[in-house]
Amino acid sequence: MENADKIEIEVAYARPDQQVILSVTVPADATIEDAVRHSGVLEQFPEIDLADNKVGIFGKLVKLDGSLHPGDRIEIYRALIADPKEVRRQRAAEGKRMKKGGGSLEGSSDDESGN
Numbered sequence: 001m002e003n004a005d006k007i008e009i010e011v012a013y014a015r016p017d018q019q020v021i022l023s024v025t026v027p028a029d030a031t032i033e034d035a036v037r038h039s040g041v042l043e044q045f046p047e048i049d050l051a052d053n054k055v056g057i058f059g060k061l062v063k064l065d066g067s068l069h070p071g072d073r074i075e076i077y078r079a080l081i082a083d084p085k086e087v088r089r090q091r092a093a094e095g096k097r098m099k100k101g102g103g104s105l106e107g108s109s110d111d112e113s114g115n
Contacts, residue, residue, distance in 0.1 A: 005029075010073040011039040013048065020044065021073070032057075032074055033064035041076065048076055 007028050012021045024039045032055060042048055054077045056062055068074075 007070040011041050013041050013076040032066045
């Protein structure tokens with residue numbers, strides 16, 4: 001059986017304007033980096049730099065020298081544009097501002113101390 005030493009995996013990469021999932025057959029002993037290079041994704045997306053871009057398998061970060069299992073999907077992640085913690089802080093601050101200034105009914109005839 002000749003295919004016993006090969007495995008099928010996928011390599012995924014997404015930009016805001018384009019996403020690809022490439023099916024690839026690689027030797028069973030291929031590393032994650034071997035599979036990414038073999039997939040052709042680096043030629044298709046020259047902005048990918050394996051020294052900078054993190055990679056994962058099904059959402060879990062892995063190292064480039066890691067091993068693969070049949071059916072694995074290698075995901076190449078883009079650098080974050082904004083720090084997620086900072087974005088949450090900004091949203092929370094905006095929410096507080098909206099609540100403070102949002103529709104207070106003080107002085108209206110419907111308040112508890114009236115009528």
